[in-house]
Amino acid sequence: MKKNLLVAQSGGPTAVINASLCGVIREGMRHPEEIGMVYGAVNGIQGILEGTIIRVDDQFETAADFELLCHTPSSALGSCRYKMPSPDKGPEQYAKILAMFRKYNIGYFAYIGGNDSMDTANKIADYCYEHGEEVRVVGVPKTIDNDLPITDHCPGFGSAAKYIATTLMEVAADAEVYPMKSVVIAEIMGRNAGWLTAAASLTRELGGSYAPQLIYLPEAVFDPEQFVEDVRRELDKRDTVVIAVSEGVRLADGSYAAESMQSGQVDAFGHKYLAGVGKYLERLTADRIGCKVRSLELSVMQRAAAHLQSATDLEEAVRAGEKAVEAMLRGDTRIMIAYRRISDAPYRIAYETAPLGEVANVEHKIPRKWINEAGNDVREELVRYLAPLIQGEVSIPMKNGVPMHFSFDKTRLAD
Incomplete structure (x- = not known):
């Protein structure tokens, strides 16, 4: 039978x-x-x-x-x-x-x-x-x-990466029209692996945009003080800075950077519900730098576009x-x-x-060697890996x- x-x-x-x-x-x-x-x-x-x-x-x-x-x-x-x-x-x-x-x-x-x-x-x-x-x-x-x-x-990854690259390019185009100092922070999914956030690099590598200028992934230790300095340095070069950051970026002690912004609730598999790093960095930027700043969370939009x-x-x-x-x-x-x-x-x-x-x-993460030493951008090897997947x-x-x-x-x- x-x-x-x-x-x-x-x-x-x-x-x-x-x-x-x-x-x-x-x-x-x-x-x-x-x-x-x-x-x-x-x-x-x-x-x-x-x-x-x-x-x-x-x-x-x-x-x-x-x-x-x-x-x-x-x-x-x-x-x-x-x-x-x-x-x-x-x-x-x-x-x-x-x-x-x-x-x-x-x-x-x-x-x-x-x-x-x-x-x-x-x-x-x-x-x-x-x-x-x-x-x-x-x-x-x-x-x-x-x-x-x-x-x-x-x-599923290639289409999400295509959506992220396209969206970040459009966000940058919107943000760059005004002659004033401003920062846009895009929070992108990625608990322990930064593949999605890394895809934001494709806007400048393939689309000709200058944004995002800064990219932060979970695979590299996140330092809030260094983040502020990174933003200041980029604002010295241009009026608008666009930043892509993974929801799961962590501090040197292993805690999530936006731990205070999160509910602490977990799903059926024991994973913490993550959200809030964009808002956390928005407040940090506003307090320490004082320019116009806004954050956006792509959330579920990047999953099924x-x-x-x-x-x-x-x-x-x-x-x-x-x-x-x-x-x-x-x-x-x-x-x-x-x-x-x-x-x-x-x-x-x-x-x-x-x-x-x-x-x-078992989780497959981005090799640390594909991220720059400062931990605020990706290397060419990662771009070469990503580029074919969105074609x-x-x-x-x-x-x-x-x-x-x-x-x-x-x-x-x-x-």
Whole structure:
């Protein structure tokens, strides 16, 4: 009897996470001899536990439907931030998952997500293996933070980087029109890894802008006193200074620079909710320098800006989903799809696999050697790494002047 394929999404949304979903579903449907039906779990692993399973392969009538899904931002199946305990601490949850796999005759499971999602996939894969259940589990990487190890980069990052570079260029253009001393501080996502903030450098390297003049990343120690001096020095050269700063920049003692601005609350995985470094630096600049200063927080806007999808990112995201199905059909399990960069110019990558156990709960950060000695800018090596990932434009399906989005019928299957 043919086994069925189940796919789910988890973690924060991106502009191309649904492109990977499209790749999984469409590739699954291309192999009717080996794969029966293609199911989706609504809201990730939480949906599997709650039995919210839907058919997805019967919701695509034309190739245009798949194309629309590829250009739809966020997680079309819904997401979750649900931390799976170890099997010895939550055996009933694993028993529920196994029961759902058996109920729907699941032989293939693709989980699209980031660090914590790969941990979940790894635990489920191990549990299935240890209990003799023939379910092939493959992780499909996804994170705008670009902090998964082994893979050269992650689907979702290139489009977020393109959005950040474009937005910072526009912010700088707005700020530079007045003949007065002013500072603009852009707070960008990045708890422990500064890949997103580093992408702000592409505005000057590729777009011809002079901004941002200063870039601060979590990988380099942040010194508020040095920050003030950096700003003063740049204001001596020009009227307007634009600054890009990661939300997670830390002081020498390891504490977050804006610790006093944060709530102290944590998510299901124990991660502190970060926000406030932009406002903190705005106040510091106003108090110590006294010029006009404003801060802005890109927040969730950088996560799902499908109108600025990178064509490179979109294509690779689809291929990652397809490669996951190909891997499962080869008999692979307990692995994640990974990219290996072959060259920068011309840009070429190869699709490989990485053991889930070596990916889960491991963060890939920017090498310190790619950041300047002062810790307030990036080096050319980092720009060369980033530049290919934002290349190419896409045509977004529009209706009445706004983008069109794909939507699943999420009516759960009858028991």
